[in-house]
Amino acid sequence: MIVQVKIEGYRIHKSLVVVPNRRFNLLVGANESGKSTLMEAVALALTGRINGRSASEELNPHWFNTDLVDDFIRKRKAGTPAAFPEILIELSFEDIPELQSLCGAVNTYVPTRACPGVTMKVSINSEYADELEAWARDPTPLLPVEYYKCEWRTFADKEITSRPKALATAIIDSRTVRATSGIDYHLRQILGDHLQPAERAAISLEYRKVKASMSQTALSSVNTRMKSVHATLHDQPIELAMDQSARTSWEGVVTPHVESVPFSMSGQGQQSAIKISLAMNRNAERAQFVMVEEPENHLTHTSLVTLLGRMESLAGEQQQLFITTHSSFVLNRLGLDALILMGKDTAAKLTELDPETVAYFKKLPGYDTLRIVLAKKIVLVEGPSDEIVFERVFRDVHGKPPMQCGIDVLSMRGLSLARGLELCAALNKSVSTLRDNDGIEPADLRSPVEKWLKAGARELFIGEVADGKTLEPQLIKHCGEPLLREILGITPAADLLTWMTREKTEAALRISETTKKIVPPPYILDAVKFAHG
Known part of the structure; x- marks a missing residue:
């Protein structure tokens, strides 16, 4: 479980520390309070990716906190020394055997503390020191991210090249439109986590056989005709064959169906519910961390009740959920004791509520508690x-x-x-x-x-x-x-x-x-x- 999240210089959060709940974390706040930014930062540090691409591929000037950038520019223009803005996302985990490979003391704890953890740091690349100083003589609000580097490391100061299995993460954003390519990156990752290595190998081998067989069937007559037509043009006539390279792997063409309908053509509420159920399935290699953006979107009241009940029943002791919501029903049903009230660089938790009061609001899920909270x-x-x-x-x-x-x-x-x-x-x-x-x-x-x-x-x-x-x-x-x-x-x-x-x-x-x-x-x-x- 994540025991602390620390964010410095990332988008709206100049300096934010959050101590999440062990199981459910309901992130609530006004618009522009940084709920989605917190979720994005946690997912970035857990997976090293954002929007399906690596951090270095997605890095752009708008990641940096504008207050820090403005302060840097003001000082440099005034001739005052100032360090270039940086981004730090630091996740600390509970000390369990599965996470020992992440354990170390290379973190920001004062006094020094050794524990499992990961950091995503965006800082200047020293190889471009001259170019950066030249730019800083007449800086603009858009930092030259081409001269920055992204480092994903453990608290033992070891570089992470691929996501550790112990940090398996599922991301479900019900606000987005359905993916035009069939299924989005996050669902593809969730489905991939459900397959055993032997099953993946078997599917890949069978898919190659299917593609190879097309050369002997549908493409055979075409190739015979093409050989006769082009034989006089050159010694090596063109033939058509199925691409067997990695870029045409089975993951790109095999898509889930719901009642014989392609997943991408299902309703958005159904897509969200299926993703959540897959991510939390007890009978599979479940994601340890599940990030859900506004589960109430595109769902009727009855469907939302069903979904929340399923989430409650599937959530295990070794699974941590982060959920943003604008729904009092979600807040009441999953429990006010899970509330984290977000604001700019603040995250307040409810720690004083009597358990009977939490249960009381769960029994009155229709009451507009969110209005009191906000x-x-x-x-x-x-x-x-x-x-x-x-x-x-x-x-x-x-x-x-x-x-x-x-x-x-x-x-x-x-x-x-x-x-x-x-x-x-x-x-x-x-x-x-x-x-x-x-x-x-x-x-x-x-x-x-x-x-x-x-x-x-x-x-x-x-x-x-x-x-x-x-x-x-x-x-x-x-x-x-x-x-x-x-x-x-x-x-x-x-x-x-x-x-x-x-x-x-x-x-x-x-x-x-x-x-x-x-x-x-x-x-x-x-x-x-x-x-x-």
Whole structure:
């Protein structure tokens, strides 16, 4: 298992250290937070390849962190000495017998530490020192990568020329379109890992026989005719024969089929699911590391449930998964304890959640947990009517809706208040929580969740018992019955509280849309002011 990932100078990550979970790692973050870059860097250090090609073939100026490049250029133009930008990707592994060949102390640990690991380093080639210095006298934002070299080495400082078997890696990117050539490089690698050497040899030999037989069948008559036609032109007439060179090996023409349909013509969701199942198959030489980009793409809800269940059942103790997702369902189902919240040069893990809370969210996979995880500030309310009224009061006070101020208002929809606050506390989120008193004194309701509250950061707002048990009687008391009857269009003959309690959401919508000034209950007004800051 990978026990530490260190990235320096690679794309968005200037300096990033991640300590992954042993089994599942769910990478979540806003756009441009570096989730895919982390996955790409890990895969690059594990395989020495990217997009099916070696690192040296794919190396380009855009790999380098722009902040480091800009700083280098600024210093050189000012005449200040500065070292050329470099890239380092370092993976440390647990100390097990299978990885002893990777063990050494040539790494960045301080103090020195010997353990198994690999590094992918992109640095200047000293053979081009003069050319690099000449370029640096008038540098541009695009580094001259032609003068750089890529080194893939173990912590024992030995060059790696081919991927060690112990680092078998499967990469599944469900965001990409189907491969026009039949199957993409990653699937070809996964399928290759499923074949034993003897099976590969047998298939290759049989394929050569098939190609050779065509010279004696379909091509025989053609060659006879060509000999007679061209015999007078030269002494050595042309013949047609099947190419037996390595570039026409069986891997290029043998493709998987699903129910007699070529794999490349299957739906993208089905392609992704098949790749994941192949990579995690217990009955084959499985990949030790599986990288999955957004498994929810192209899948219906039912298919996603099936796929996640299969991933859970197939994942073994000796297999480590890295998964990026924008789906709350994936996050909840695979477990909040596997969450790694990504940001620029940061990767925060949830380490404080009670196992019962993790299990609780797994049972509520449809809840939009991802909004809590990604929001800068959040307001938790009990239901849709509370959400609508809160947003109306917020607009009245601050002149614009909460979302424009970076505040997400989320209905708990039956979610336990304690569970929601525990998650916010683990994420160190700024949160305002509103709830009805239900006839219970606010102090008694606050006591069970006190450990997750924090003055100035996480607060609980509850209406006074004297003003009513729920939102509706509180609105009636503070707005006044005549005004609310006018706003809601309720006749004097109807019981206002009964109607508002029965038509909670409709009442909230009419209050939200009215041009008349309303007087909110104090606890809502306090929550609005606290949320805005």
